Amino acid sequence: MNFxxxxxxxxxARVYPQSEALVCNEQRLTYAEFWQTTIALAGGLRxxxxxxxxxxxxxxxxxxxxxxxxxxxxxAGGVFVPIHHGLLAEQVEHIVTDCQMRGLIIxxxxxxxxxxxxxxxxxxDFVVIVGSSTAAPxxxxxxxxxxxCARDAVREFDEVAIDKDxxxxxxxxxxxxxxxxxxxxxxxxxxxxxxVSDYLGITHDDRxxxx
Numbered sequence: 001m002n003f004x005x006x007x008x009x010x011x012x013a014r015v016y017p018q019s020e021a022l023v024c025n026e027q028r029l030t031y032a033e034f035w036q037t038t039i040a041l042a043g044g045l046r047x048x049x050x051x052x053x054x055x056x057x058x059x060x061x062x063x064x065x066x067x068x069x070x071x072x073x074x075x076a077g078g079v080f081v082p083i084h085h086g087l088l089a090e091q092v093e094h095i096v097t098d099c100q101m102r103g104l105i106i107x108x109x110x111x112x113x114x115x116x117x118x119x120x121x122x123x124x125d126f127v128v129i130v131g132s133s134t135a136a137p138x139x140x141x142x143x144x145x146x147x148x149c150a151r152d153a154v155r156e157f158d159e160v161a162i163d164k165d166x167x168x169x170x171x172x173x174x175x176x177x178x179x180x181x182x183x184x185x186x187x188x189x190x191x192x193x194x195x196v197s198d199y200l201g202i203t204h205d206d207r208x209x210x211x
Contacts, residue, residue, distance in 0.1 A: 002163045004186045006042075006075040008193060009035055016204050023207075024064045034068070037149050041072035044148030045103065048126050052077045052160040054102040055169065059083040059092065059110060062210060065130045065145060069105045074167060074186075077160035078102070081169045085110075087179075089117045094178050096121040099169050105145065107131050115139050163187040 012021065013035035021031040029037070050056060056073045058080055060066040073080035081099055083092060092114060096104065100123040106114070108131035118124055118140060130145040161167075167186040171179040202208070 002159065002161070002186075003190055004074060004159065004161055004163060005167050005189050006038065006071045008190065009038060009071050012204070019204055022064055022067055024062075027064050029064060034071075037068050038071045038075055040149050040151045041068055041145070042075035044143065044151055045072060045076040045078065045128075048103060048128075048143055050076045050078045050103060053166060054078045055081050055099045057081045057083050057096060057101045057104040057106075059085065059104060059106045060130060061085050061107065065105075068149070069128075069145075070168075073105075074161075079166045079169060081171070081181075083171070084173070087174070089114055091174055091179055093117045093121060094174075095171050095181075096124055098179075099181055102126075103128065105130065111142075161186065163190070 009031070012019075013031040017032035018030050020028060021034045022029040045056065050073070054077075056076075056078045058066060058069045058073070060069065062085075070080045070082065079099075081095065081101060083095055087095075095101070096118065101121070102123060103126050104118065104124060105128040108129050111118075111127060111129055118127070124140060126141040126143065128143045128145050128148065163186045165186060166183055167189050168184045169181040170184065171181050173179065196202075
């Protein structure tokens with residue numbers, strides 16, 4: 001049986017639906033809310049055209065939308081590509097082009113700065129904007145993150161991926177040259193998460209700070 005990255009979240013939502021899953025400033029999500037938001041976003045990404053193995057970048061500050069986006073891309077059948085929020089425009093352009101990124105989830109402020117660069121990336125078909133934004137004329141097709149997450153979510157998705165499929169591409173910092181992508185399958189990510197969780201004895205009662 002295939003066990004994919006987003007199944008980690010789905011399993012927790014089934015066992016601990018009302019337990020707190022994410023806390024960021026004043027924002028708090030239970031596992032059930034986290035999963036519901038994730039599958040709503042996944043449906044929006046599929047409606048935007050995301051297909052199996054399509055690369056979707058996530059360029060956000062550490063936040064609830066960042067966590068939702070990673071699981072949402074996985075649930076949609078795509079490959080999530082986290083982009084560090086401190087990278088320069090030319091480094092972002094390199095990553096988008098290097099992995100032939102199809103879509104990008106980005107906050108409104110960064111999109112306003114990077115739009116001219118992103119329009120040069122031939123593979124990029126659309127962006128999902130977190131926050132309010134007035135897209136410039138001639139900009140890429142865009143969707144609003146909150147509107148996608150507010151969609152009616154289906155209870156379950158028809159899976160299009162298998163555990164040997166690519167789940168993520170993690171890029172190096174580029175401190176010694178251009179960032180290089182490390183390719184991880186769903187099996188890789190799930191195994192890594194399970195090993196660390198078991199080794200540290202993490203349970204649903206624990207709280208972990210992500211800085």
